[in-house]
Amino acid sequence: MESFQIDDFAGRAYTINVEEVTSVSPEMVRTLIEIDLQTFAESTFSAYTASTFLQSGRVFLLRADEAIIGTCVCMRSWERPQEATILSMGIRPGWRGRGLGQRFISLVIDRLRSRGLRSVVLFVGADNRRAIRVYQDVGFCVVKEGRDEEAIGAIDALVTLRMPLVDADTEGQVIELPHT
Numbered sequence: 001m002e003s004f005q006i007d008d009f010a011g012r013a014y015t016i017n018v019e020e021v022t023s024v025s026p027e028m029v030r031t032l033i034e035i036d037l038q039t040f041a042e043s044t045f046s047a048y049t050a051s052t053f054l055q056s057g058r059v060f061l062l063r064a065d066e067a068i069i070g071t072c073v074c075m076r077s078w079e080r081p082q083e084a085t086i087l088s089m090g091i092r093p094g095w096r097g098r099g100l101g102q103r104f105i106s107l108v109i110d111r112l113r114s115r116g117l118r119s120v121v122l123f124v125g126a127d128n129r130r131a132i133r134v135y136q137d138v139g140f141c142v143v144k145e146g147r148d149e150e151a152i153g154a155i156d157a158l159v160t161l162r163m164p165l166v167d168a169d170t171e172g173q174v175i176e177l178p179h180t
Helices: 026-039 047-056 102-114 128-139
Strands: 002-007 013-020 060-065 067-076 082-092 119-125 139-146 158-164
Touching: 013 102, 026 047, 026 067, 026 082, 047 067, 060 102, 067 102, 082 102, 102 128, 119 128, 128 139, 128 158
Parallel strands: 082 119
Antiparallel strands: 002 013, 013 060, 060 067, 067 082, 119 158, 139 158
């Protein structure tokens, strides 16, 4: 597990690391929902969907010492099984603006790459320029902008970003992935 140090404004040092959730608990469901509500204007998860993603998706935690300060929820694409979709990534207020988002997403991408996934895609509100910049800074490219008329209930314009996880030399190889 890769970790690094960060100091707060009072000079206290924290060890920051990323870990993958390996078991579901009511506390973990509450934490996932809580960070989501601190990050987005509308809730992404109910207790049911949070529990489902914890069991069937991939959920990564950003920790400062023992405190969970961020979450990243990923799932596999049905249309592109060797592609992960980042459904949600959030960092608690008070921890933002320190470069943690870039480091967090980079470490999550490394974990997805190590599992043999070939690309990662995510969707961001077109007005969320700060998040778009974070993702572009770690290697994502904009592949689509605008309203998705096919998305039921979508009222905001979305930006679709994608990042290849394999280079051109290995792109033609078939990679067997473990069942998730």
